[in-house]
Amino acid sequence: MSDETVNYGLRARSPDLLDTVPGLGKLKSACPKYIEKAEFAQKTARDFAKNEIAPRVLEIDQKCAADPAYFDWELWETANAAKLNITPIPEKMGGLGWSALDNAMLVEELTSACMGCASNITFNTFGLLGAMVECKTDIVLKIISQMVDAQRRSKPLFWSWAITEPSAGTDVEDEEAMATMRPSTHAKKIEGGYLVNGTKCFITNGSLAHYVIATIPADSAHPKESMATFFIPTTTKGFSVGRIERKCGQKASQTAELFFKDVFVPEENVWEPPGKGLRHTREILSITRGFIGIGGLGIARGALERGIRYVSRKKVKNHRLIDEEWVQMVIADMIKDINTVRCAGINFAMALDAYHVWKMFDSVPVKAGLKIVPEKILLGKSLQALAEKSMFSHAGSEFKKKFVSDEQIETFVYYGSLVKVAGTDLAVNITSRVADMVGLEGLSDQYGIEKSFRDAKVTQIYEGSNQANRIDIVKHALSKMGIKNLGVPDENKP
Numbered sequence: 001m002s003d004e005t006v007n008y009g010l011r012a013r014s015p016d017l018l019d020t021v022p023g024l025g026k027l028k029s030a031c032p033k034y035i036e037k038a039e040f041a042q043k044t045a046r047d048f049a050k051n052e053i054a055p056r057v058l059e060i061d062q063k064c065a066a067d068p069a070y071f072d073w074e075l076w077e078t079a080n081a082a083k084l085n086i087t088p089i090p091e092k093m094g095g096l097g098w099s100a101l102d103n104a105m106l107v108e109e110l111t112s113a114c115m116g117c118a119s120n121i122t123f124n125t126f127g128l129l130g131a132m133v134e135c136k137t138d139i140v141l142k143i144i145s146q147m148v149d150a151q152r153r154s155k156p157l158f159w160s161w162a163i164t165e166p167s168a169g170t171d172v173e174d175e176e177a178m179a180t181m182r183p184s185t186h187a188k189k190i191e192g193g194y195l196v197n198g199t200k201c202f203i204t205n206g207s208l209a210h211y212v213i214a215t216i217p218a219d220s221a222h223p224k225e226s227m228a229t230f231f232i233p234t235t236t237k238g239f240s241v242g243r244i245e246r247k248c249g250q251k252a253s254q255t256a257e258l259f260f261k262d263v264f265v266p267e268e269n270v271w272e273p274p275g276k277g278l279r280h281t282r283e284i285l286s287i288t289r290g291f292i293g294i295g296g297l298g299i300a301r302g303a304l305e306r307g308i309r310y311v312s313r314k315k316v317k318n319h320r321l322i323d324e325e326w327v328q329m330v331i332a333d334m335i336k337d338i339n340t341v342r343c344a345g346i347n348f349a350m351a352l353d354a355y356h357v358w359k360m361f362d363s364v365p366v367k368a369g370l371k372i373v374p375e376k377i378l379l380g381k382s383l384q385a386l387a388e389k390s391m392f393s394h395a396g397s398e399f400k401k402k403f404v405s406d407e408q409i410e411t412f413v414y415y416g417s418l419v420k421v422a423g424t425d426l427a428v429n430i431t432s433r434v435a436d437m438v439g440l441e442g443l444s445d446q447y448g449i450e451k452s453f454r455d456a457k458v459t460q461i462y463e464g465s466n467q468a469n470r471i472d473i474v475k476h477a478l479s480k481m482g483i484k485n486l487g488v489p490d491e492n493k494p
């Protein structure tokens with residue numbers, strides 16, 4: 001039996017978006033372009049994952065296991081040539097102009113082949129998202145023009161988002177925990193800017209980054225009240241990279257320790273002043289958590305695809321393993337779970353398009369600006385210089401606040417957490433069930449099933465552990481029911 005005879009996952013006819021979520025047909029009649037573009041994104045991403053990522057994942061995983069600093073530049077260059085690392089940037093500015101729904105298609109397809117490789121291609125957009133949620137016009141324009149320029153010259157341009165510290169992971173993402181955390185980083189106010197010291201750890205792309213966006217408190221005794229967001233070029237004196245972690249999974253994506261020793265950050269690189277850092281983090285999480293959930297969904301789908309291929313070929317006695325009824329029941333359950341989470345992921349992505357930062361691209365001023373202003377000017381220095389003037393610089397932030405309120409951000413953290421927990425628990429559950437179904441050979445490194453299991457486990461821990469995500473879910477849901485101030489009072493504790 002050849003691979004092509006099992007039409008599932010990467011080997012299915014594409015696009016099959018409407019086959020798996022038929023309810024989108026109604027939306028397709030109302031907004032044909034929106035759904036057609038998502039179908040195009042799905043096909044593009046699936047072809048890329050099948051032809052470029054899948055054939056080399058096991059080799060990349062082994063090379064990274066031997067050397068955590070190994071990076072597959074050939075794969076990155078192919079993705080860069082297809083602009084898959086700058087998908088949300090408007091077409092007029094050199095990107096693909098992909099919606100959140102299109103990006104959900106991209107993430108599911110690429111992660112179904114390899115979560116680590118997918119991170120290297122898509123997570124870099126986090127830098128852009130960091131700028132988008134900030135929404136200061138000059139920063140957005142500067143970052144977009146840098147990313148497009150690098151893409152055109154086929155030069156890597158990596159960003160890292162540094163929140164976690166050796167003494168604080170969950171604490172830096174949660175308001176209550178942050179109030180009592182003991183930060184190991186500190187930003188001291190000096191003339192013209194801040195002097196930053198301390199260590200961040202487990203930072204995705206930290207070893208490759210050209211820029212680090214770091215949340216650091218200005219007052220260690222009051223981290224919540226003084227958390228700020230700094231934009232730090234990694235060429236800055238005093239910045240250095242430590243260990244690249246040897247992780248159980250997602251080995252293709254580098255995770256590193258970062259050191260700051262008297263790193264000077266000028267005032268213009270303070271993205272959020274002391275006191276505003278947590279809000280900025282929450283806003284980023286309100287977008288990224290859901291995409292990690294969709295990544296979990298992709299891992300699950302990829303594992304099931306590998307499992308189905310195996311049981312279709314494996315002979316027991318005189319029949320295929322897939323002919324056993326118990327195997328069919330296990331597969332039916334997994335398809336049911338995968339499709340349920342896919343619907344949740346698609347719902348989340350479409351909500352980002354309807355109510356979050358992607359809505360900006362649909363707004364009249366942005367649409368009109370993109371239509372009227374020539375590409376050269378959009379990416380040119382003169383527009384940036386004009387945007388730097390504080391009146392224009394804040395216009396973007398003010399404009400965005402009109403339709404993405406603080407309350408909406410917390411609602412999206414909630415939606416994102418639902419999808420994150422559902423998708424990443426699904427990933428661990430399905431990869432484990434596929435291994436059970438396949439048996440001993442599922443644990444061998446030749447089918448990619450044990451790799452899926454290792455990759456899946458990581459997703460439950462980052463982007464807020466699933467426990468931290470559950471706390472966000474329950475707090476938000478119960479507060480809507482009027483139940484607040486959760487927790488056993490100190491006097492009732494044993």
Ligand SMILES: Cc1cc2nc3c(=O)[nH]c(=O)nc-3n(C[C@H](O)[C@H](O)[C@H](O)COP(=O)(O)OP(=O)(O)OC[C@H]3O[C@@H](n4cnc5c(N)ncnc54)[C@H](O)[C@@H]3O)c2cc1C
Pocket residue numbers: 160161162163164167168169170171177201202203204205247250255458461462463464465466467468471
């Ligand atoms: C592959 C990978 C990539 C990563 N990339 C990045 C990155 O790019 N940038 C970045 O900043 N970080 C990154 N991280 C770090 C990640 O976000 C943290 O690991 C995560 O937030 C959990 O923090 P922690 O490991 O310090 O666990 P801790 O916060 O120490 O928590 C330990 C355990 O206690 C639980 N716990 C903690 N607080 C509570 C609470 N209040 N209530 C209930 N349970 C609680 C947690 O759920 C967990 O089970 C990455 C991690 C990995 C593994």
